[in-house]
Amino acid sequence: MTPTVLTIEDQDDIRRLIRMTLEFKGFRVLEAENGTHGLAMARSEKPDLILLDVMMPGIDGLEVGRTLAADSALSRIPTVMLSALGAGTDVDAGMATGVRAYLIKPFSPWELLDLVTELTAPAH
Amino acid sequence: MMDWHDLLHGAGLALCGLSLLLAVLLCWGPSRTLLTRLAQRMTPEYIHLAQMARRTTDAIVVTNAARRITWVNEAFERLTGYGAAEAKGQSPGRLLQFDGTDPLTVKRMRLALDAGEPFNGEVLNRSKHGRIYWLELKINPLFDEQGHLSGFMALQYDITERKQAEAALRGSEALLDKTGRIGGVGGWAYDLATHRMHWSNQTYRLMERDPNWQPTLEDCLAHCLPESRQTIEAAIAEALADAQAHVQPERFSWDFELCLYSATGRVFWVRATAELEFSDSGPVRVVGALQDITARRELKAELRRHIDLLRGAIDTIDEAFVLYDPDDRLVFCNDKYRDLYDTSRDAIVPGARFEDIIRTGAERGQYPAAIGRVDEWVAGRLAAHREANRTLVQRLDNGRVLRIVERCMPDGHRVGFRVDITDLVRATDAAERADCAKSEFIATISHELRTPLQSIIGFSDLGRHFARGQVPFEEMFEDIHQGGQRMLRLVNGLLDVSKIDGTQGSLALKRGDVARLAAEVAHELGPLAAQRRLTLALPEPLPVLWADVDAFRLQQVIRNVLANAIRFAPEGSTIEIQGHDLDRAGVTLTVRDHGPGIPESEIETIFEAFVQSSRTRDGSGGTGLGLTISRKIMQAHGGSIEASCPAHSGTLITLSLPPAAATGEARAAKSLRAVRLALEQAASQSTTEHADA
Secondary structure (H helix, E strand, O other), X not given: OOOEEEEEOOOHHHHHHHHHHHHHOOOEEEEEOOHHHHHHHHHXXXXXXXXXXXXXXXXXXXXXXXXXXXXXXXXXXXXXXEEOXXXXXXXXXXXXXXXXXXXXXXXXXXXXXXXXXXXXXXXX | OHHHHHHHHHHHHHHHHHXXXXXXXXXXXXXXXXXXXXXXXXXXXXXHHHHHHHHOOOEEEEEEOOOOEEXXXXXXXXXXXXOHHHHOOOOHHHHHEOOOOOHHHHHHHXXXXXXXXXXXXXXXXEOOOOOEEEEEEEEEEEEOOXXXXXXXXEEEEEOHHHHHHHHHHHHHHHHHHHHHHHHOEEEEEEEOOOOOEEXXXXXXXXXXXXXXXXXXXXXXXXXXXXXXXXXXXXXXXXXXXXXXXXXOHHHOEEEEEEEEEOOOOOEEEEEEEEEEEEEOOEEEEEEEEEEEOHHHHHHHHHHHHHHXXXXXXXXXXXXXXXXXXXXXXXXXXXXXXXXXXXXXXXXXXXXXXXXXXXXXXXXXXXXXXXXXXXXXXXXXXXXXXXXXXXXXXXXXXXXXXXXXXXXXXXXXXXXXXXXXXXXXXXXHHHHHHHHHHHHHHHHHHHHHHHHHHHHHHHHHHHHHHHOOOOHHHHHHHHHHHHHHHHHHHHHHHHHHHHHOOOOHHHOOOEEEEHHHHHHHHHHHHHHHHHHOOOEEEOOOOOOOOEEEEOHHHHHHHHHHHHHHHHHHOOOOOEEEEEEEEOHHHOEEEEEEOOOOOOOHHHOOHHHOOOOOOOOOOOOOOOOOOHHHHHHHHHHHOOOEEEEEOOOOOOOEEEEEEOOOOOOHHHHHHHHHHHHHHHHHHHHHHHHHHHHHO
């Protein structure tokens, strides 16, 4: 069964880059352009993995991450945080919300693909 | 007793007139017939006189013409200790005369007696028992009826006491004269009845006058310079007025400093003191002293000049200066000091205690740090002041910031300087704020740039993959990708510059082996070196160089240095890596290449952001931030990075690190050093910026 990945990201070009990268390897990609929409889709679609941008207008990635972690129905979905904020404190703050990984922008598409493949593998 | 003695003395003198008679009575001993005849003719009155002569208290001696003693009285026997029988036939001179008599007097006496003439003089005699005594001697020749010299009669008065008193007086006068000469003190006296002025020898010397010159009061005034003369005349007028007003005469006491001329025109200063002497009938004499104080006045004037010069210098300097005595009382301060502490200006007066001055200021709110806790603040400030070896920074109510330097002198005085560092503090604050804003700006920009870079790098990466085999597209995506990567390195470099602020707090230090860390980087860059057939030569065996390091950041420095060397070294050459343990001086790591080297003038500027050496600025891919970041990292370690050009060619980069800290104390000291370095750098940066502006 093809794993479904939900991308919550406000920038169109980044969303497109992610979609092209993942679809290239056969992933089903869903997209949300903000936190509120992303949370709604996560609840309705129950994706296999969520890619979550941190700096977004409205509800930011950290808030979304915390909400996902607090929701028993969603907390089991592995989430990867994507952010241009790469300092140790930023990474720590992101990981503290309960996400599985933190990827610093700009990341390599192949690196993302490896990570997504790993986190959606049946063993997980 | 006295009167009786005086009477006898007087009588004795009166008896001189009877000398002839006595000579007849006493000296003509051989002629018994005559004596008998005379005795028969003697009236009771003569007998009485003879008895008086015999018993008078003054010594009488009679000689014959050959000057041999023929008769002495009882007083002679008492005075000389010789009985009449012993004395008779002896020469008085040989019997009694002592060597101490003035030889001139002896000669004069001999001449007078040889000539049969009278002699008066003072001689020194010795008694039978050895007593030495002075005599006033009156010798008269005796003549017989035919007028021939028949002998001499001498009256002898013991004047020993008077001579001793005179000698004592001479002695004390000589002493007075000597002390006056030594001390430069001359004496004078003015007799109010006779209007005679008397000067001591020293006064004559001071005035350079002949000791025989007799000065008048007017002469004395003529020796004064006009101003001094006015002083004296005013004092005399006042004394006269006082006398007329019957003011207590005890008040009369002069003490002036006068300027005088000597007889030769020499100008000199004296301290003139005078007192009035009184008899029962009133004032009789003015007695005074003159002390030459010219040298002292010159010394004082010289001292005054020096003090004025010093004070002038202190007033001129731009820093506030203050001096407190060992009792902590203000001795002196300059105007700048009062100006700075304007709120407590009225309390800053000589003699005021330091504590009172600062308390006044604290109570008036002069020191913002003391508001609401005056006692506590005063106690703390006082402790620092007494310690006097600290440098404090003090903020004042007027917004000024002072650096206080206080030091204790060996004699207990405390010297204080206040340096107004307000402008410096403001500039530093502004520089810090600017630096902070700059860092924030760079951080923000870096993050903003990372998002578009994500598209550039990500799509070009996908693109070059999908375009594989389609030559123009593959190359285009490759170029975009490389461009994106270069831009990312630049962004990361900028972020590092803003993040590593040169202080130790920005790093996580742990004990590590610098040589091993270098070897790891060399290994990592091995393939890159191999592309240009370069040899990375590490010491064999590898030394162990312990230091407290942030391994990630230190490797970043080593990587940067090695990458530069690899980039610029001529193909096929060797890059030498050396490590040295300098014990207490820490450790060093050097990287030496044989590339184009760095011109002497650029050795420091290559560490500035976006600066590359003119010899290597060839678009070889550097961001121009590598060495700037490296220097910040080394400074944050408490170490340094220096570039130099060895004699032949190439570049030598030296990384220095302090030794691994064994204790927390040493760590703190190192931390302080790092902070200082950072401050110095900030200061130099702000200077550069100012210079640029």
